[in-house]
Amino acid sequence: MxxxxxxxxxxxxxxxxxxxxxxxxxxxxxxxxxxxxxxxxxxxxxxxxxxxxxxxxxxxxxxxxxxxxxxxxxxxxxxxxxxxxxxxxxxxxxxxxxxxxxxxxxxxxxxxxxxxxxxxxxxxxxxxxxxxxxPFLPAVPGRREFTGRQLHTVQYRSPAEFAGQRVIVVGGGNSGAQIAADLAGTAHLTWVTQRPPRYLADDIDGRALFDAATARRRALDEGRADTGGVASLGDIVAVPPVRAARDAGLLTAKPMFSRLTATGAQWADGTAAVADAVIWCTGxxxxxxxxxxxxxxxxxxxxxxxxxxxxxxxxxxxxxxxxxxxxxxxxxxxxxxxxxxxxxxxxxxxx
Missing domain, CATH: 3.50.50.60 (FAD/NAD(P)-binding domain)
Structure with missing residues (x-):
């Protein structure tokens, strides 16, 4: 009943x-x-x-x-x-x-x-x-051919399990940046993003993001021009670990690869990277x-x-x-x- x-x-x-x-x-x-x-x-x-x-x-x-x-x-x-x-x-x-x-x-x-x-x-x-x-995984060519480990943000826990491994982190948002920063110095990191990373100013945090999102919704509801909201400020909040890794030169992003292969990733210009694991921070x-x-x-x-x-x-x-x-x-x-x-x-x- x-x-x-x-x-x-x-x-x-x-x-x-x-x-x-x-x-x-x-x-x-x-x-x-x-x-x-x-x-x-x-x-x-x-x-x-x-x-x-x-x-x-x-x-x-x-x-x-x-x-x-x-x-x-x-x-x-x-x-x-x-x-x-x-x-x-x-x-x-x-x-x-x-x-x-x-x-x-x-x-x-x-x-x-x-x-x-x-x-x-x-x-x-x-x-x-x-x-x-x-979790969302993009339909990237060759994803089923890759013989290494693939995991999403939801499955990542700590850099210890990737010590000394070659790891590709995919994603230019907050999760991608935080996990890439977490792995930098422990793994051999390749960070891949769809577009160059857009960091918010170091003094901006979630307070400003909430205000921007609220202002955008108010403008749309009132029929005014779209303010762009959070997206107009950037994609990555520079929390202290991300800021430290970025300033140390450990967060250099490569453009998105064109496909995965059995052993890693390949770019449109013919360059390639061998990888033991790919972490999809793709939303x-x-x-x-x-x-x-x-x-x-x-x-x-x-x-x-x-x-x-x-x-x-x-x-x-x-x-x-x-x-x-x-x-x-x-x-x-x-x-x-x-x-x-x-x-x-x-x-x-x-x-």
Whole structure:
């Protein structure tokens, strides 16, 4: 027999917790279903040296400032996990851990959420699953021919396992730069980017990025010219480890290769590099397999939304997937505002 509530939030990472905070404040009955066995979301699975782009106070969820981490201006992933666990406990959020939501079905006036731990019936569903479980690998010629090791950002942990190896890191964003900096000096590094690396000014961090994303969204909403948002500032936040490696001359990027071979990579001009491993820091896609079959996608394959709500079926909301669902909503500080608006829209829908 299905359990019943007003709102099911799928995903108990930072976006799901922000949604739970605002739903609780409005007195909306809900449950947060988290596939992870313990609190912390995807932050539990990042590489060891990962750092936030912003100081702790500017990396906070609604209602609770993240405390500073001793000795570090930019907190590491373990500090974020501790903060999220404390946040969940402090606000007594209704999180159920260890249950994967496989599918959502329309069931008369209700939505039925099918999980490992039984079904739930709800009047609305908030999808807050993020992107970490859906890494993107580009269709590069020869990728299946390469006989060395290939892994994505999600599988990288530390430089120790690559000591002395020849490693190609692909990607000119923050993950690519941080992992390349992590490997520099330990592995024989080749860093490959689609275009020359664009570093933000050293004094710019996540605070400025959030402001830029918000200003862009406001301009678009008001019909003004596109400000360019975060992309206008650059691609890479120069956190201290990246800055140190760059200034030491250890982060010299090569253009993207034309193909992989059995032993490494080859460029259009005929040059080649032998590699033991290729690390793809090539981004992610929204993890929305649980919504397959509901026909929420439009003719171009995208789910069209107004704010965070689906235009096809307003009982579905999407939180934490980037600018698609709110300026900088994939960040700790950025998800607060769209989470608040989601809760308000759900209150009106349920009324």
């Amino acid at each position: 299905s359990r019943r509530t007003d709102v099911v939030v799928i995903g108990g990472g930072q976006s799901g917790l922000a949604a739970g905070y605002h739903l609780r404040r409005l007195g909306i009955e809900h449950v947060i279903l988290d596939a992870q066995a313990t609190p912390g979301g995807a932050w539990q699975h990042t590489w060891d040296s990962l750092r936030l782009f912003s100081p702790a106070a500017y990396s906070s969820l609604p209602g609770r400032l993240m405390p500073a981490q001793d000795g570090h201006l930019y907190p590491d992933a373990a500090h974020v996990v501790s903060y999220l666990a404390d946040y969940e406990k402090r606000y007594e959020l209704a999180v159920q851990h260890g249950g994967w939501a496989h599918a959502v079905h329309r069931d008369g006036a209700f939505l039925r959420v099918e999980t490992d731990c039984g079904d739930w019936q709800a009047r609305a569903v908030v999808s807050a699953t993020g992107t970490w479980t859906r 992610f896609r929204p993890a929305l397999a649980h919504l397959a079959g509901l026909r929420l996608r439009g003719s171009r394959g995208h789910i069209t939304t107004s704010g965070t709500g689906s235009l096809e079926d307003p009982r579905f909301h999407f939180l934490g997937y980037g600018d698609w669902t709110g300026p900088a909503s994939a960040t700790l500080i950025g998800v607060g505002r769209p989470a608040r608006e989601t809760a308000r829209q759900l209150r009106d829908l349920l009324a």
